[in-house]
Amino acid sequence: GESVGLHLPTLSVQEGDNSIINCAYSNSASDYFIWYKQESGKGPQFIIDIRSNMDKRQGQRVTVLLNKTVKHLSLQIAATQPGDSAVYFCAENIGGGFQKLVFGTGTRLLVSP
Amino acid sequence: GAVVSQHPSWVICKSGTSVKIECRSLDFQATTMFWYRQFPKQSLMLMATSNEGSKATYEQGVEKDKFLINHASLTLSTLTVTSAHPEDSSFYICNYPGRDYGYTFGSGTRLTVV
Numbered sequence: 001g002e003s004v005g006l007h008l009p010t011l012s013v014q015e016g017d018n019s020i021i022n023c024a025y026s027n028s029a030s031d032y033f034i035w036y037k038q039e040s041g042k043g044p045q046f047i048i049d050i051r052s053n054m055d056k057r058q059g060q061r062v063t064v065l066l067n068k069t070v071k072h073l074s075l076q077i078a079a080t081q082p083g084d085s086a087v088y089f090c091a092e093n094i095g096g097g098f099q100k101l102v103f104g105t106g107t108r109l110l111v112s113p
Numbered sequence: 114g115a116v117v118s119q120h121p122s123w124v125i126c127k128s129g130t131s132v133k134i135e136c137r138s139l140d141f142q143a144t145t146m147f148w149y150r151q152f153p154k155q156s157l158m159l160m161a162t163s164n165e166g167s168k169a170t171y172e173q174g175v176e177k178d179k180f181l182i183n184h185a186s187l188t189l190s191t192l193t194v195t196s197a198h199p200e201d202s203s204f205y206i207c208n209y210p211g212r213d214y215g216y217t218f219g220s221g222t223r224l225t226v227v
Binding site for chain 1: 119147154155156157159162204206208210215216217218219220221223
């Protein structure tokens with residue numbers, strides 16, 4: 001179901017490190033997943049997506065891994081930069097078409113120079 | 114493609130007044146638009162789904178008469194917060210549900226009711 005969190009988990013890393021942000025999704029029938037980055041006061045920005053027929057997808061400095069067995073999604077950011085500091089949300093979608101997204105609680109990534 | 118333009122970016126209004134938020138699809142036709150609300154340090158919560166030419170579908174617990182949604186054309190969906198109260202202060206975001214475009218979001222509207 002939809003998630004509401006009072007406290008965002010925080011991941012603190014040093015600039016240049018690799019970051020891994022994890023997400024547990026709720027519905028085994030979900031077949032499409034998206035990672036979003038949200039900076040303060042802005043709308044979520046698409047980072048990368050993956051369909052359920054894949055277990056890995058790579059973009060520029062980012063990799064998404066999907067483990068359907070345990071309903072787990074991760075976002076790996078290589079060589080993390082201060083500009084990557086933001087809140088990251090995973091979202092799942094069922095059924096395609098114009099079905100709604102269900103969001104995870106979010107993780108705050110803090111990158112120290 | 115799939116650019117969603119949302120206005121205003123922020124608005125401050127007095128308690129009891131109404132505020133209209135617009136989302137326009139700039140380079141595509143949107144038959145459906147989702148409206149989300151986000152409180153500080155929380156995730157996005159779906160409020161309603163607007164459908165061009167028909168009534169919006171509201172999520173459980175969302176007051177239809179308070180949050181009026183209109184989707185009169187294929188390029189414009191609006192959310193009007195009527196008789197706003199301080200507890201309505203939040204970040205409101207529209208979202209176009211197209212997988213080809215990664216479910217593009219508008220830039221959001223920060224509403225503060227005083």
